[in-house]
Amino acid sequence: MxxxxxxxxxxxxxxxxxxxxxxxxxxxxxxxxxxxxxxxxxxxxxxxxWLQPVRFGKPGLLVRLAGHVLYDIVAANVQVALLVLGPTKRLRPAFIEVPLDSTHEIALAALISIVSLSPGTLCAELSDDRTRLVVHVLDLDDEAAIVASIKTRYEAPLMEIFAC
Known part of the structure; x- marks a missing residue:
């Protein structure tokens, strides 16, 4: 009852x-x-x-990912502060495309949140077929490095955590 x-x-x-x-x-x-x-x-x-059943594959990896995200947010805050307080001519804003391997709704939502929480980056669009993410960056130095960083630091651990 x-x-x-x-x-x-x-x-x-x-x-x-x-x-x-x-x-x-x-x-x-x-x-x-x-x-x-x-x-x-x-x-x-x-x-x-509810979208999909949430299963955590590796809880220890979740803790490590949370540490990486917190560290990256603090480091990005310092970098953005230096960029904004300096001459604005140095800024090189741009949109980049990040190809996605994950299709799990919760993992994608977490990835979008993580990227958007980091100062200097913002998710602008998720493609309809969920194969690419368009990200706006405040200062683009090396597109390939940023894409690789998002995929290795965030997407790969999220795929393991959510058993995608």
Missing amino acids: LKKLFPHPWLTVVLLIVWLLLMNDLSPGNVLLGLVLGTAIAFAIGKGL
């Missing part, structure tokens, strides 16, 4: 907590509304709205 009422209890609880944090109000009406919304979203996800 309880499983039918709450098909994904942890998701419902997390959504309730997020709702209460966003509303910044613990009134009974807000708690009830958060519970109803959390349950409704959990039901919708249970009815097939």
Whole structure:
């Protein structure tokens, strides 16, 4: 009975907590509304709205990838600050295409997020057939090096993590 009422209890609880944090109000009406919304979203996800089952192949690699991403974000912040504070004539903005090997929805979403989170780069487009990613870079020095870096530092580990 309880499983039918709450098909994904942890998701419902997390959504309730997020709702209460966003509303910044613990009134009974807000708690009830958060519970109803959390349950409704959990039901919708249970009815097939989830893209693919998420399976983590190598959790240790996930931790290492997170460390690489944090390091790259800090390093890119320093590089972008130096570029922006210096003469703007040095900037060489450009769009580059990154060929993709992964087709897993969650891995692609993570890759796009990682690239967009790094200062100086922004994902502009994912092709309809999901075979290439168009990335805007603030300062293009070596296109092949940037493409290789995205593929080896981010895409390859994501493919292993999500068992693509």
